[in-house]
Amino acid sequence: MKNNVQLITYVDRIAHSDLKGLKQVLDTELHNLFGGVHLLPFYYPIDGSDAGFDPIDHAKVDERLGDWNDVKQIGQQYDIMADLIVNHMSAESTEFQDVLANGKSSVYWDLFLTKESVFPDGLSAENQAKIYRPRPGSCFTTYKLADGTEAEFWTTFTSNQIDINVHTAAGQAHLNKVLTRFHESKVDLIRLDAAGYAIKKPGTSCFMIEESFEFVDELAKKANSLGMTTLAEIHSHYMTQLDIAKRVDMVYDFALPPLILHSLFSQDVSALSHWLSIAPRNCVTVLDTHDGIGIIDAGPVGNKAGLLTAAEIDNLVNRIHSNSKGESLQATGAAASNVDLYQVNCTYYDALGQNDIDYLIARSVQFFAPGIPQVYYTGLLAVPNAMELLNQTQVGRDINRPYLQVSDIQTAMQKPVVKTLCELITLRNNVDAFNGEFTMTNQANQLTLSWVHGDSSAKLSVNFATKETHINIVAAQQSTHIVLADLLAKHSK
Structure with a gap:
């Protein structure tokens, strides 16, 4: 993978287009800016309950966007990163619908995790309390089968996202099929989405346990054998990230975004400088993504001290809400339909009160920090919070997932802050010192x-x-x- 700045984008949201249209935008409006692109889920369908992260068919490109050959065409010129959704698939998938129709007689029964398959002797209150939850409520959803019986399926995120049993032959075959598609379509980097939740074991947190590391390691070796690199996507305490980085190809530096905000808000660089002195070097850096601004990555977890104190985290969150004139408050946590409560939903530009110099300082630090930088499409264009879309969908993360036209890109590229950012991107790409x-x-x-x-x-x-x-x-x-x-x-x- 080139040591150049990469773009993160939805295929259909950056120019309200398809894969061919995205390549045209990369070749024209964004010419010579990016060495690669993270194509957020382009599988069938792109408009499920979680914006493509709940695929009905992970091995199929949504026909509204094109096909695998269109992906390959982008890969001829740019590095491509794609999501391998290792933890779950849609309840509307052919496989799960077959399970509902045929129960344990289904050839796909072993593809999915049930409460019974993980806890054959029953789930005790003690074991249930140990399970790490990214959202409130139960991690199981009860489905009625065609014969009238019921089964409790593991649903880490939403009731429409049924967790996969990656240990079974059916689970392995599913992941291998997607890996093969990626390899054939010139995907270079695989983002292991929600990899920390993929392994469930009684008596544990069922999140980033030892067996999770073993699973990620095995999956990385398969990808490496096909010429692809893996990137682990895990929001957790910073010490967990340091541990993970020693055992995988690459990790995200999710602590960087809140630490830069804290430094700009407080004028205190001690936490940021401490982190940069110990942060993984095999990382991808971001300030903004399709999700919110991570908080758990810099704060304390349980009795573990964070890079920032609980009070500093509270001040940081409140400052974001203030800078965004309360817009982020409408999109975050229980205020909107969110599957996680450890992130603040807001564009990074609005988190800084649309202060151009603060925003450019943040990007400068990102580009000079160790790692390969990625810039989300709204961050590239300094797009404000998409309040109209948020009001329509009531999905908190849509505040930072607007649908843009080519004309919106052309207009944004004329803004002084965007022109300056593009110069910084060009500098980062062309100076050999990095x-x-x-x-x-x-x-x-x-x-x-x-x-x-x-x-x-x-x-x-x-x-x-x-x-x-x-x-x-x-x-x-x-x-x-x-x-x-x-x-x-x-x-x-």
């Missing part, structure tokens, strides 16, 4: 991030009190000094 060694210093409110590779160097210095930000580049025996505020001002004329 392939070298990373160092960091911090003093009072000042954070300096540096890269050196041979005769090339790149240095970012940010004063979080004054917001004064400087970038110094040495490449091909030439020196370039950029003052971030001056760069923004140039594009504001």
Whole structure:
């Protein structure tokens, strides 16, 4: 995978188009900006109860978007990342409907997890209390079978997302079928969606247990044998992320987004600098994604201290709500239909009160932090919260999942903050120093991030009190000094 900035996008939402239309946007409006693209679920259907993360057929491209050959065409020019939804599939799938019709006689019965299959002797109150829950309520949903009997199926997220039994031959065959499709279609990087929940074992939390690591390791080896790299998608305590990073190809740096916000809000860089000194180097960095802004990744969990204290997390969340004029409050937690309660739903741009210089500082830190940066389509275009869509759907995460037209992209690309961001993306892609060694210093409110590779160097210095930000580049025996505020001002004329 190229060490270039990548785009994260829904195929149908960035230009209200299909796979061919997305490639055209990448080749024209976004020409030379991205080395790769994370195609958010494009499987059949893209408009289920969880925006494609509940596939009826994971091995089929939604015909409204195109087919696997269209995916391959994008892969000829760009690195492609795609989601392997390892934990569940839709209750509307052919397989689960066959289970409902035929019960234990179904050839797909072993494909799905039931309470009985995990707890054959019954689920005690003690064991139930140990199960880690990403959402309130029971992790089981009762379905009535055609013969009138009932069965309790494991549903980690929603009642329409039936958990897969990855240990069975049927479960393995399902995952292998999708892996083969990816390989044939030039997918380079596989995002293991909700991998931490895939293994359930009595007497444990059923989340990132030892057997989960073994499962991810085995899956990664299969992907590696086909020439693909795996990326584990897990929101958890930062120490868990450090442990996971030692055992997989790549992980997300989900602690970075809240820590950058905290530094900008508090002018205190100590938590951010501490994290950057220990953060995994085999990571993908993000500020925004199709989900919300993760909080659990930087905060305390149970009796484990976080990178931020509980009080600092509360201040951070309240500041986001204030900066967004209460819009994020309408989309977060119990205020809207959310499957998780550990994220704040808001665009990153609105989380910073649409302050252009703060936003560009945040992106600069992301691009200079260790890892391969990804930029979500709304973040690229500095799109505000999609309140009209949120009001229509009452799905909290839709606040950051707008449907855009090509004309919306063209208009956004003329905004000074977007023009400046595009210059930063181009810099990150073309300076060889980012392939070298990373160092960091911090003093009072000042954070300096540096890269050196041979005769090339790149240095970012940010004063979080004054917001004064400087970038110094040495490449091909030439020196370039950029003052971030001056760069923004140039594009504001």
